[in-house]
Amino acid sequence: MGPLFVNEIITQGTDFLFAFLIGIGFGFVLESSGFSSSRRLAGVFYGYDTLVLKVFFTAALTSMLGLLFLSLFGWVDLSSVYVNPTFLYSAIFGGVVMGAGFILGGFCPGTSLCGAVIGKIDAMVFIVGLFIGIIIFAEGYPLWEEFYKAMPLGSPKLNEVIGISQGVLALIFVLVALSLFWVGEWVEKKFPAEKY
Amino acid sequence: MNKLREINPLLLLAMFLIPLALVIAAVPENTTKPYKLTVEQLLSELTVGSQYFSSDDIADLIVKKDPSIQLIDVRSESDFKKYHLPGAINIPLTDVLYNENEEVLNQDVKTNVFYSNGTVDANQAWLICTQLGYKNNYVLQGGLNYWAESIISPKKPGDVAPNDEFAKYDYRKAMSSALGGGSLEAQSAAPAQSGGSVPVIQKKAKKKKGGGGC
Amino acid sequence: MRSEKHLNPYLGGVLLGLVLIAANFISGRGLGASGALKSVVISVTNTVAPAHAENAKFYKEYNEGHPEGPMSSWLVFQVAGVLVGAFISGALAGRLKLKVEHSPKITSRRRLIFALAGGILFGIGSQFGRGCTSGSALSGMAVLSLGGIITMMAIFGTGYALAYFFRKNWI
Numbered sequence: 001m002g003p004l005f006v007n008e009i010i011t012q013g014t015d016f017l018f019a020f021l022i023g024i025g026f027g028f029v030l031e032s033s034g035f036s037s038s039r040r041l042a043g044v045f046y047g048y049d050t051l052v053l054k055v056f057f058t059a060a061l062t063s064m065l066g067l068l069f070l071s072l073f074g075w076v077d078l079s080s081v082y083v084n085p086t087f088l089y090s091a092i093f094g095g096v097v098m099g100a101g102f103i104l105g106g107f108c109p110g111t112s113l114c115g116a117v118i119g120k121i122d123a124m125v126f127i128v129g130l131f132i133g134i135i136i137f138a139e140g141y142p143l144w145e146e147f148y149k150a151m152p153l154g155s156p157k158l159n160e161v162i163g164i165s166q167g168v169l170a171l172i173f174v175l176v177a178l179s180l181f182w183v184g185e186w187v188e189k190k191f192p193a194e195k196y
Numbered sequence: 197m198n199k200l201r202e203i204n205p206l207l208l209l210a211m212f213l214i215p216l217a218l219v220i221a222a223v224p225e226n227t228t229k230p231y232k233l234t235v236e237q238l239l240s241e242l243t244v245g246s247q248y249f250s251s252d253d254i255a256d257l258i259v260k261k262d263p264s265i266q267l268i269d270v271r272s273e274s275d276f277k278k279y280h281l282p283g284a285i286n287i288p289l290t291d292v293l294y295n296e297n298e299e300v301l302n303q304d305v306k307t308n309v310f311y312s313n314g315t316v317d318a319n320q321a322w323l324i325c326t327q328l329g330y331k332n333n334y335v336l337q338g339g340l341n342y343w344a345e346s347i348i349s350p351k352k353p354g355d356v357a358p359n360d361e362f363a364k365y366d367y368r369k370a371m372s373s374a375l376g377g378g379s380l381e382a383q384s385a386a387p388a389q390s391g392g393s394v395p396v397i398q399k400k401a402k403k404k405k406g407g408g409g410c
Numbered sequence: 411m412r413s414e415k416h417l418n419p420y421l422g423g424v425l426l427g428l429v430l431i432a433a434n435f436i437s438g439r440g441l442g443a444s445g446a447l448k449s450v451v452i453s454v455t456n457t458v459a460p461a462h463a464e465n466a467k468f469y470k471e472y473n474e475g476h477p478e479g480p481m482s483s484w485l486v487f488q489v490a491g492v493l494v495g496a497f498i499s500g501a502l503a504g505r506l507k508l509k510v511e512h513s514p515k516i517t518s519r520r521r522l523i524f525a526l527a528g529g530i531l532f533g534i535g536s537q538f539g540r541g542c543t544s545g546s547a548l549s550g551m552a553v554l555s556l557g558g559i560i561t562m563m564a565i566f567g568t569g570y571a572l573a574y575f576f577r578k579n580w581i
Contacts, residue, residue: 002435003437004435004437005438016487019484020487022432022441023495024498026441027491027492027493027497028495029417029426029429032503033419034417036496037511039512042580043580046577046581048581054423055419055422055423056423059426059548061427062427063428063431064551064552064554065220066428066431072223081553082438082440082553083550083553084549085540086555090540091540091546091560093564094546095535095539095567095568096568097535098535098542098543098561098565099535099568101535102528102532103569105524106528108542109443109532109543114500117497118497119500120510121508122512122521125525125526127529128529129528129530130447130529130536132526132529133533134451135451136534137533137534138466139466141466141467153557155555155557156556157554157556158555158556165224166225167217167223173217174214178210178213178214181206205420
């Protein structure tokens with residue numbers, strides 16, 4: 001049955017309409033969880049607020065389990081769901097640069113959009129930075145194209161690489177994440193933040 | 197509801213996630229290949245009979261050594277060894293779903309034609325492949341039985357038969373001799389005329405990509 | 411802090427997970443943000459400097475791969491939705507307010523300079539990582555993508571490694 005668009009059950013136009021609706025849900029949840037505040041976001045790195053940790057991993061686990069169940073019931077064909085291709089060096093380097101950007105800027109692209117739209121000026125400036133960054137990448141593309149495309153590994157899933165089933169890997173993730181949450185709540189009590 | 201609020205949210209989350217994860221870890225993964233056709237689409241194709249290739253067409257293609265055709269024998273291996281059509285490969289009906297056969301069955305370059313003794317097994321193979329969304333799969337009409345009747349040893353039509361019956365007979369005779377069967381009796385062959393239309397090889401519909409790139 | 415007005419993070423996470431499931435079920439793909447910004451950059455370049463877009467390799471490759479145009483993209487529509495959704499949420503909770511949020515220990519000016527620098531780094535990083543926190547890390551993790559999980563670990567790992575040096579900005 002699903003994915004509806006890939007299996008041509010809905011048209012491109014309908015798919016874009018759903019994209020808009022899904023975006024509304026995405027933005028609403030991000031903003032109401034507190035992701036429009038850079039200080040709450042950055043809190044995860046100092047232990048005074050582990051909001052990011054909780055929302056991020058709960059969301060990842062929920063959809064991981066949800067998709068596995070949908071696949072089990074035959075409602076979604078997981079082989080037709082897009083999986084990011086892995087280019088090893090570029091993925092690591094990109095992550096490191098984004099991590100640095102996160103600690104400096106206090107936002108990531110999705111959350112900065114949420115912050116900007118409710119009036120956070122720092123978020124608006126962050127978005128300007130994003131545009132500049134993308135333009136820098138685009139203009140310098142010939143310089144790092146080789147690196148960008150180095151070590152292509154296809155679109156592997158982690159469970160295939162370590163040789164266990166998706167379900168077992170999901171279970172491991174659930175247990176690890178729940179322990180992280182537990183540690184996070186303990187740390188939050190230890191490093192209480194002042195009001196802001 | 198108030199009771200629910202008193203529970204630590206983390207505990208509540210764990211109470212949901214852990215059992216669900218245990219279930220998903222315990223059950224085998226769903227590796228069922230999804231069916232692509234609805235029953236209506238399938239029935240309409242069956243009614244039209246568009247999955248059939250006539251034995252005359254196949255004979256013609258074999259004689260011409262058309263590289264776009266791939267004959268697939270779905271009978272057992274021993275039957276295949278005893279006799280098979282020239283250039284055919286053997287994929288017994290029971291092996292159609294094996295992954296190593298997917299390369300042959302799910303492609304958009306060649307025209308696959310299944311055959312068995314009758315048409316029942318070949319039709320089943322065709323049905324499975326069509327359901328899986330594989331393109332370019334067809335069935336030899338009448339199977340090997342009709343093939344033997346019509347191509348290997350064609351019957352001479354009665355004297356009062358219409359002219360095109362004779363043309364057909366001559367044609368089949370020619371095919372038969374070209375394929376190494378029957379006798380070299382008919383010399384007035386008209387090989388240019390071949391029965392039905394040869395389906396044009398269809399390009400496999402490109403699967404829509406979900407796309408990506410954040 | 412942890413104001414009553416914000417959702418419980420676990421509830422927020424479950425809801426976000428459901429949105430992500432919907433995206434995968436309906437469109438067969440995850441969520442994202444930086445891809446839409448890339449679309450905007452390419453679209454502007456195509457309009458403002460068409461000659462440059464034809465010569466520079468990055469734009470050329472993108473335009474060849476996307477004959478329907480950069481703005482006809484799933485992510486562009488999704489991000490438009492994000493703006494609307496976040497605005498509705500902010501309006502309902504009474505959080506619509508023009509301000510620069512920063513630690514009391516630093517000035518607004520310093521905060522904005524760092525925000526700009528962070529944005530530039532994130533913009534570059536999201537291209538190398540083939541997606542940002544939402545597109546690569548979150549959506550990738552949901553489908554157990556190796557690349558997504560590597561990027562996710564690199565983001566958080568670097569964040570923790572550098573946190574000490576920038577603590578004044580946040581605490």
